Amino acid sequence: MNPDDIDFDKGGGLIAAVVQDAATLQVLMLAYMDRAALDETLESGEATFFSRSRGGRWRKGETSGDRLKVVSVTPDCDGDAVLVRVEPVGNACHLNRVSCFGDADAPGLGRLARLEQTIRDRSDADPSESWTAKLLASGPKRIAQKVGEEGVETALAGAAGDEAELASEAADLIYHLLVLLRSRDMSLQDVLDVLESRA
Incomplete structure (x- = not known):
């Protein structure tokens, strides 16, 4: 500019x-x-x-x-x-909050970006102390298998489960998908770029 x-x-x-x-x-x-x-x-x-x-x-x-x-x-x-x-x-607000506009941290879809940051931060953790680090250490093939399992569980919950079960299974699917992207040195932005090109 x-x-x-x-x-x-x-x-x-x-x-x-x-x-x-x-x-x-x-x-x-x-x-x-x-x-x-x-x-x-x-x-x-x-x-x-x-x-x-x-x-x-x-x-x-x-x-x-x-x-x-x-x-x-x-x-x-x-x-x-x-x-x-x-x-x-660190924090933007002088009151030690993420934002000057309320206490919420990354509300709405911003939660996905915050989850992605958490996954990135935990990638260097001890695999014996972090499920995320353990998954990443297992490699993309194992993580892809978890994405498949979670996808099936999400589909079953969508077909026959209640709303709480579907939301829980979908959350598991999204988490594992973000871990898979991280294992391939990709990010959610790579997916969003494709969606934008298709819009």
């Missing part, structure tokens, strides 16, 4: 910056940027803002250590606000 295309004058030298988790799409916070903060964000790759209460520049994480690694910065249609997509390192 070109910072020259942003209209800082409309907001008295400031623009709103909506910060969103790039993986889960959860809105993390709303902050403000002046031109210097936007330039620093683009140059450093870490979210930097203008603090209205402090009256100056503020890079997220300078005191807390909770940083926001920038994935992209996209202006809105009027050029007077930006969407900052980030990979958070």
Whole structure:
């Protein structure tokens, strides 16, 4: 993006910056940027803002250590606000919450991205202490077998089980599918890309 295309004058030298988790799409916070903060964000790759209460520049994480690694910065249609997509390192909220907007962590479909992150984190765990690590250590063929088993159980629950059973079996299927993707160095985004191409 070109910072020259942003209209800082409309907001008295400031623009709103909506910060969103790039993986889960959860809105993390709303902050403000002046031109210097936007330039620093683009140059450093870490979210930097203008603090209205402090009256100056503020890079997220300078005191807390909770940083926001920038994935992209996209202006809105009027050029007077930006969407900052980030990979958070720690919490976004100063109250030690994931988001400034409530206590929920990755609600809705964002839960899939959070599960994928958990699977990635546990891939280095001791297989004797983590089912995920044990599955990954067994290799893609064994994990694919588990996906097949869970697929059959989900189909049976869909045909003859109650809603709770179907939801439980579908959750098992999704979990094992994400583990299989991880074992092949793939992610849910690879699947979403295919779905997008088919839309």
